[in-house]
Amino acid sequence: MDHFLYRDGLLHAEDVAITDIAATVGTPFYCYSAATLTRHYHLFTEALAPLPHLVCFAIKSLSNVAVLKLLGDLGAGMDVVSGGEYLRARAAGVPGERIVFSGVGKTRDEMRLALTGGIRQFNVESEPELRALSEVAVSLGVRAPIALRVNPDVDAKTHEKIATGKSENKFGVPIAKAREVYAEAASLPGIDVVGIDVHIGSQLTELAPFEAAFTKVRDLTQALRADGHNIRRLDLGGGLGIPYTRSNEAPPLPTEYGAMIHRVLGDLGCEIEIEPGRLISGNAGILVSQVIYVKNGEGRDFLILDAAMNDLVRPSMYGAHHDIIPVVEPAAASPAQAFDVVGPVCETGDTFAKARALPHLAEGDLVAFRSAGAYGAVMASEYNTRPLVPEVLVKGDHFAVIRARPTFDEILSRDTIPEWL
Numbered sequence: 001m002d003h004f005l006y007r008d009g010l011l012h013a014e015d016v017a018i019t020d021i022a023a024t025v026g027t028p029f030y031c032y033s034a035a036t037l038t039r040h041y042h043l044f045t046e047a048l049a050p051l052p053h054l055v056c057f058a059i060k061s062l063s064n065v066a067v068l069k070l071l072g073d074l075g076a077g078m079d080v081v082s083g084g085e086y087l088r089a090r091a092a093g094v095p096g097e098r099i100v101f102s103g104v105g106k107t108r109d110e111m112r113l114a115l116t117g118g119i120r121q122f123n124v125e126s127e128p129e130l131r132a133l134s135e136v137a138v139s140l141g142v143r144a145p146i147a148l149r150v151n152p153d154v155d156a157k158t159h160e161k162i163a164t165g166k167s168e169n170k171f172g173v174p175i176a177k178a179r180e181v182y183a184e185a186a187s188l189p190g191i192d193v194v195g196i197d198v199h200i201g202s203q204l205t206e207l208a209p210f211e212a213a214f215t216k217v218r219d220l221t222q223a224l225r226a227d228g229h230n231i232r233r234l235d236l237g238g239g240l241g242i243p244y245t246r247s248n249e250a251p252p253l254p255t256e257y258g259a260m261i262h263r264v265l266g267d268l269g270c271e272i273e274i275e276p277g278r279l280i281s282g283n284a285g286i287l288v289s290q291v292i293y294v295k296n297g298e299g300r301d302f303l304i305l306d307a308a309m310n311d312l313v314r315p316s317m318y319g320a321h322h323d324i325i326p327v328v329e330p331a332a333a334s335p336a337q338a339f340d341v342v343g344p345v346c347e348t349g350d351t352f353a354k355a356r357a358l359p360h361l362a363e364g365d366l367v368a369f370r371s372a373g374a375y376g377a378v379m380a381s382e383y384n385t386r387p388l389v390p391e392v393l394v395k396g397d398h399f400a401v402i403r404a405r406p407t408f409d410e411i412l413s414r415d416t417i418p419e420w421l
């Protein structure tokens with residue numbers, strides 16, 4: 001359940017009418033619901049409550065500092081994949097001991113930043129990274145806590161661009177090689193082995209691939225302990241999928257996911273870490289846009305919006321579906337019309353939906369893309385010199401702009417013409 005509902009014929013975010021935000025902020029804009037973010041975070045903490053655990057929000061799905069502050073104040077940890085994300089988590093007041101650093105290509109500068117600022121653990125993805133991290137830690141006179149990201153070679157059965165747990169993917173160390181790499185880790189002066197990490201992909205809609213991976217992690221935990229390693233934390237990654245349509249999809253619930261974790265790993269005495277992104281942020285956000293024109297083409301009608309692929313790239317990048325709903329509630333009897341929903345960018349790929357059945361819509365009407373909180377604003381760009389889309393946070397009857405739309409002066413002032421030109 002989220003908190004974007006019609007009330008008195010108008011779409012609301014919690015107690016705020018979307019039309020009121022649009023009148024103040026202009027369109028397009030992202031709008032997030034604090035109550036929905038809070039609820040989703042608690043679904044995970046409740047699901048894992050019987051085990052020692054830390055829910056680390058995957059910042060890459062939605063990285064606005066205000067959102068991070070909201071989740072961090074609830075006790076959430078953060079999963080970061082860059083120095084920039086690390087600084088966002090710290091700017092939101094999250095202490096280093098609740099920040100996990102993931103990613104295949106951490107630079108020495110990023111390692112130094114996290115080691116000096118404070119870090120819970122690095123999820124290390126390769127032997128060269130392990131050696132570099134040890135060197136950096138030794139140069140700072142500390143030891144870096146690590147989990148090795150193992151690649152369990154399971155098929156996550158998700159979109160190929162977001163599957164990460166097959167041996168052909170660039171992520172992690174093959175699980176068959178893990179004992180060897182842990183042995184090297186234990187011998188390095190700057191490394192402190194604390195656990196095992198696994199993340200097999202995103203938008204998973206079945207529990208079976210998770211269970212297959214976690215069972216392999218269970219076996220590895222026992223093998224590594226027999227080898228003398230003190231494995232005390234298991235980081236199980238993120239990836240639980242969300243329903244993008246209201247009708248047919250029913251991905252597993254966090255309670256079912258938590259129960260499975262308990263069943264497979266509960267007796268190992270390890271602290272469980274998870275890194276959900278999409279499930280916390282996805283359905284906690286919408287993208288609001290205005291119809292610029294309705295264009296009647298040959299055999300099809302186009303709804304031309306003021307939002308485009310630069311604001312929400314998921315449809316053109318992953319072929320993703322987003323429900324699109326009018327901000328003014330349509331009359332129950334309103335007949336549906338098929339529209340190709342497109343943005344103004346000069347690319348055919350700038351298409352949000354084809355032949356989408358929508359109620360009658362006209363120039364100036366507002367629409368909302370549902371399930372746009374995750375991998376929405378964070379992937380936005382200024383392609384076509386369209387100002388970076390602003391973000392708004394709603395809590396109860398409050399709303400605030402948490403990232404302002406840049407002015408054209410600001411955009412142009414970032415470019416410099418060299419003196420010699």
Ligand SMILES: *Cc1c(COP(=O)(O)O)cnc(C)c1O
Nearest residue numbers: 058102202238239275276277278
């Ligand atoms: C992307 C990612 C996540 C979050 O995935 P979701 O599908 O958004 O839950 C977690 N951990 C790692 C290492 C990731 O790369």
